[in-house]
Amino acid sequence: MAGQSDPELSLFSAEELEFIAEDEIVDIVPNLKMGPLNFISGDFGPFIPQIVAQVPLWLAVALKKRGKCSICPPQWMSVEKLTQVLEAERNSQEMSEQLPFHYVEISRLLFDHANDDISDAYMVRSLIEDIRDVRFHKVETDLEAFNGRTIAVKIKNLSAMEVNIVISVLSNVHFHYIISPRQLRR
């Protein structure tokens, strides 16, 4: 049962999260000519050299691995944008809403498979790591604020990986009472 996480914790394993993130749509610039692909998961293409096409990430990576395209990194993966995000994250206890739900997985996949398509890849990578650290730290601080009188927690802009941290903490604690929206209104 490879890749299947423990159902007890309702956690998605890192592989499963990656699987989900691979359905996110990205832009590619193909360098081959290929007719449209009519997949079960949708229709993509046709592909014409130098004409931007939109495909799911898994397809982009598959083509990239075979040297058939270059991937255009999403707009948020630029040094300029990420510097802004990092600043926003550092200046406030709130989570910034500028990154997609699967930003950790998407950036990871792109670094692994399309590093040469990312401008300033080194900077981008270290910025994303910083942002990740700041955000994870915030999640942990928020969790410390939980107490026994809360009904539900409203969380804005949490990413998929961060969700896993929260679930694993919350399901390990035996909650008789739940968490109030007023206490954690963010």
Add this chain to the structure above:
Amino acid sequence: MASSSMEGSMPTMDEYEALLSTTDVELLKRAWRSEKAAPEILRYDFDLVGRVTEQLQLMEETVDEKSTSGADPLSLSLYQMDLDRTLFLLRSYLRIRIQKIEKYMFHIRKSDELWNRLSKGEKDFASRCIDDLKHHLEESVLSKLPENYQSVEKQSVISEEDDMVPEPRLDTFVLCRSKEYLSGIQLEDGPVEDRSKLFEMEPGVLYFICYKSIKPLVESGKIDLL
């Protein structure tokens, strides 16, 4: 959040179009995620699994055809990848259900509501599992115990409830996201004075909430679990 009425019971044009363009794979992914996140077994989506299986078979035939007719190996391998991804999704969905059935089979068998959430194959599987496990427990342990302690479901004859049946914990926290603005959610847990308060959900925002409170909304498909 001024209005408390439930708006948008009729789908707007945009929603209707979104519905049309939603592929079965997308729907299966949603069912898979909900099934994975929910503590108890959810209703088996018979129609959806049927449609996906049909598409998988068609696609398998197409791929076979292409491979014999000497089609472009690149596009062939891409079709195969798409096929494999969908197969994984379907298998994983069915496996999670089987794991839940194995764990809670006695509990599921007891209630008609839960029992009817299973597919025909799952029912057969559960029945066989129950028989085998009962048989095994009786043979190996229970028959050697004193008469009052021989039930599979109860600790002893004086137990009022079936206290040896594992049940899913419905008070666990789940992460969910609503598709539309929902209000008037009755919280069934928590401190007594808070229970009368109604809870509201904004679309697109993630909430951690006790599964029991939103159970009906998950069942009606208004809320997705993550």
